[in-house]
Amino acid sequence: MDIEDLKTRILAGERRALARAITLVESGRADHRAQALSLLEALKGHGREALRVGLSGTPGVGKSTFIEAFGMMLTAQGLKVAVLAVDPSSARSGGSILGDKTRMERLSRERNAFIRPSPSQSQLGGVARRTREAIDLCEAAGFDVVLIETVGVGQSETMVAEMSDLFLLLLAPAGGDELQGVKRGIMEMADILLVNKADGALKSTAVRTCADYAGALRLLRKRPQDPEGFPKAMTVSALEDSGLVTAWEEMQSLADWRRETGHFAGRRAEQARFWFEAEVRERLLARLKREPVKGAMEALARDVEAGGLTPSAAAEELLRDYLQMG
Numbered sequence: 001m002d003i004e005d006l007k008t009r010i011l012a013g014e015r016r017a018l019a020r021a022i023t024l025v026e027s028g029r030a031d032h033r034a035q036a037l038s039l040l041e042a043l044k045g046h047g048r049e050a051l052r053v054g055l056s057g058t059p060g061v062g063k064s065t066f067i068e069a070f071g072m073m074l075t076a077q078g079l080k081v082a083v084l085a086v087d088p089s090s091a092r093s094g095g096s097i098l099g100d101k102t103r104m105e106r107l108s109r110e111r112n113a114f115i116r117p118s119p120s121q122s123q124l125g126g127v128a129r130r131t132r133e134a135i136d137l138c139e140a141a142g143f144d145v146v147l148i149e150t151v152g153v154g155q156s157e158t159m160v161a162e163m164s165d166l167f168l169l170l171l172a173p174a175g176g177d178e179l180q181g182v183k184r185g186i187m188e189m190a191d192i193l194l195v196n197k198a199d200g201a202l203k204s205t206a207v208r209t210c211a212d213y214a215g216a217l218r219l220l221r222k223r224p225q226d227p228e229g230f231p232k233a234m235t236v237s238a239l240e241d242s243g244l245v246t247a248w249e250e251m252q253s254l255a256d257w258r259r260e261t262g263h264f265a266g267r268r269a270e271q272a273r274f275w276f277e278a279e280v281r282e283r284l285l286a287r288l289k290r291e292p293v294k295g296a297m298e299a300l301a302r303d304v305e306a307g308g309l310t311p312s313a314a315a316e317e318l319l320r321d322y323l324q325m326g
Contacts, residue, residue: 001035007042013080013142015114022116025133040133043140050082050139050146051255054164056186061172062196063149064103066238071104073244074145075112082138083107083115084131085149114143132163132275161189162274165264166251171195171213173206188220191231191254194247198235210235225263230254293322 001024009017025036057063064085071081083104107113118131131148138146150160161167169190193213198206213233220231234250236243258264288297300314309317 003035003038003042006039010043010137010141011046015141018114018137018141019116021137022118022130022134025130025137026118036130036133040136043136046140048139048142050135050143051166051251052135052146052148052164053251054148054150054160054167055170056150056160056168057170057196058172061170062238063170066170066194066196066236067147067149068104068107069238069241070244070248071107071113071147072110073241073248075107075110078112079144080112080142081107081110081114082141082143082146083113083149084134084138084146085115085117086131114138114141135163162271165255165258165267166191168251169193171209173197173202173209187216188223191226192247192250193217193231193233194243195233195235196238198243199237199240203235203237206235225258225267227254227257288318288322293318296321 006017006021010021021036021039024032024039027033027036055063055067067083067085071083074081104115108115116134118134135146135148148160148164167190169186169192171193173195193210195206195210195213198210210233217231217233223231232250234243234247236247238244255264258267287293297318300309300318303309304311304314
C-alpha cells in the first residue's frame with residue numbers, strides 16, 4: 001500500500017480514501033497495523049481541527065434520529081460532518097449489526113456527511129479500540145464536526161469523554177430512572193443533557209424532566225472547565241427539528257470559551273496521555289496471551305483452581321517471570 005498516496009488523498013478529502021484508512025486502523029493484522037501507524041505519523045501535524053462531540057444515551061432514546069437531524073442541520077450550514085457510530089459486538093459470535101447507515105438514510109446521502117459504523121469488539125464502554133484514530137483521520141480529511149455515538153449508557157460509557165471535546169447525554173421524557181445504577185460519574189462528565197422527544201403529547205413531560213435534571217446539575221460541584229451556566233439541560237425534538245439550533249449554539253459557546261481559556265488544548269493533551277497509557281496496557285495484555293506466557297499463565301491458573309496458590313501469589317510469579325523475559 002502506498003502510504004504517501006493515501007495520505008495525499010485523505011488530505012484532499014476523498015471519502016473512499018478515508019474509508020480505506022479507517023479499515024486499515026481497525027484491522028488486527030500486524031502488517032496492517034504497521035501501515036496504519038505509518039499513515040497516522042505521516043498525517044500528524046496537518047493543522048486541521050474538528051469539534052469532537054461524544055454522544056451517549058440509553059437504547060430507544062433516539063440517538064440515531066437525533067444524529068441524523070442534527071447532522072442535516074449542520075450540513076445545511078455548510079459544515080462537513082463525520083459520524084463514527086459504534087455498534088455493540090456479540091460476546092458470543094463477535095458479530096455486529098452495523099445498521100446506522102440504514103437508520104440515517106437522509107444523512108448517508110448527504111455529500112458533506114460521512115457515516116462509519118464500527119463494531120465495539122467487546123471494548124469497555126462500547127468504544128471501538130481504534131475510534132480515536134478514526135477521529136484523527138476524519139480531522140485530516142477536513143471534517144468540521146465529528147460525532148462519536150456509543151452504545152448504551154453506564155459508567156463504562158464515560159470512556160467516550162476521553163476522546164471528545166464535548167460530551168452530550170441524550171435522555172427521554174419521564175426518564176428519571178435512566179441514570180439509576182449509573183451513579184454520579186456520567187452526570188459529572190456530561191457537558192449538556194438533551195431531553196429528546198420533546199414533541200406532541202410528550203412535550204410537557206419533557207419540559208418537566210429537563211427541569212428535574214437542571215436541578216440535579218445545580219447540585220453538582222462547578223467544574224473548572226465550565227463557564228457560568230454549564231453543564232446544562234435542554235429539550236430537543238429530533239422528529240420536529242426543534243431545539244437543535246439552540247443546542248448547537250450552546251455547544252459552540254462552550255467550545256469557544258474553553259479555547260479562549262486554554263481548557264480546550266489542555267483537555268486534548270490530557271486525552272493524548274490517557275490513550276498512550278491505555279495503549280500500553282492493551283499491548284501488555286495482548287502479549288500475556290501469547291506463548292510462552294500463555295502456557296505459563298494457564299499452568300498457574302490450574303494451580304490457583306486447585307488451591308495451591310493464591311491469585312495474588314500466582315499473578316506475582318507470572319509478572320516476575322514475564323518481566324525477566326524482556
